[in-house]
Amino acid sequence: MNELQLTALLRGRCEAIEARLQAACRRAGRPRGDVTLVAVTKTIPADVAALLPALGIGDLGENRPQQLWHKAAALAAPVRWHLIGHLQRNKIERTLPLVHLIHSVDSLRLLTALEEEAARRQLAIPVLLEVNAGQEVSKHGFGSAELPNLGSQLAGLRYVRIEGLMTMAAFEPDPERCRPAFAALRTLRDRLRVQLGAAVRLEHLSMGMTNDFEVAIEEGATLVRIGTALFGDLPLDRP
Numbered sequence: 123m124n125e126l127q128l129t130a131l132l133r134g135r136c137e138a139i140e141a142r143l144q145a146a147c148r149r150a151g152r153p154r155g156d157v158t159l160v161a162v163t164k165t166i167p168a169d170v171a172a173l174l175p176a177l178g179i180g181d182l183g184e185n186r187p188q189q190l191w192h193k194a195a196a197l198a199a200p201v202r203w204h205l206i207g208h209l210q211r212n213k214i215e216r217t218l219p220l221v222h223l224i225h226s227v228d229s230l231r232l233l234t235a236l237e238e239e240a241a242r243r244q245l246a247i248p249v250l251l252e253v254n255a256g257q258e259v260s261k262h263g264f265g266s267a268e269l270p271n272l273g274s275q276l277a278g279l280r281y282v283r284i285e286g287l288m289t290m291a292a293f294e295p296d297p298e299r300c301r302p303a304f305a306a307l308r309t310l311r312d313r314l315r316v317q318l319g320a321a322v323r324l325e326h327l328s329m330g331m332t333n334d335f336e337v338a339i340e341e342g343a344t345l346v347r348i349g350t351a352l353f354g355d356l357p358l359d360r361p
């Protein structure tokens with residue numbers, strides 16, 4: 123498949139997802155502008171990811187820092203990179219200058235290390251806290267019972283800006299079954315907001331993937347992370 127054919131195929135998939143995003147926002151009574159599509163490029167090579175900005179996709183996500191470094195260096199067009207997977211502390215320095223938003227801050231240790239690096243650089247760093255939805259979906263993340271106990275530590279951050287929460291629901295053949303996990307993340311966010319006050323805005327909920335993004339939007343997602351619906355089974359006959 124040549125680049126023209128591949129672009130046409132990707133354009134069709136982007137349009138199909140866009141139509142579903144719009145329909146979900148309509149059902150939820152929310153403006154489409156409330157929800158950002160983060161295209162998860164972890165399964166495609168950098169030269170395919172490079173076709174996306176011209177299709178109107180400006181937010182790209184990677185779950186491995188090294189892949190993010192690699193693709194960020196390879197793409198000429200400016201895009202907003204989202205780190206959606208575990209960040210090891212020894213990769214903070216190289217990752218920070220490249221990312222628009224880290225969705226996956228999963229421990230107090232990482233939060234503290236980010237605060238130190240941000241202070242050193244005198245930079246504000248926007249992050250989301252990853253919440254482990256249980257069910258062994260992810261090895262990483264804060265427990266939802268744990269977060270409210272960290273109030274004073276969270277409110278004390280000067281450089282790291284906590285802009286919201288992220289979670290991954292378990293795969294369910296019926297996405298309706300993901301709804302309680304998404305509603306629980308929103309409830310936790312609302313509770314933390316009251317507890318932490320104006321210092322922490324928590325405007326974002328990063329939740330929803332290919333299988334369940336429509337339900338997530340109905341439950342308040344502001345960032346949906348979609349990979350398979352855009353890039354699954356692409357006919358990439360490359361060496």
Ligand SMILES: *Cc1c(COP(=O)(O)O)cnc(C)c1O
Binds near residue numbers: 162332
């Ligand atoms: C891979 C990945 C996604 C995308 O999942 P799809 O089901 O392929 O849409 C979303 N979030 C995270 C954290 C991921 O690792």
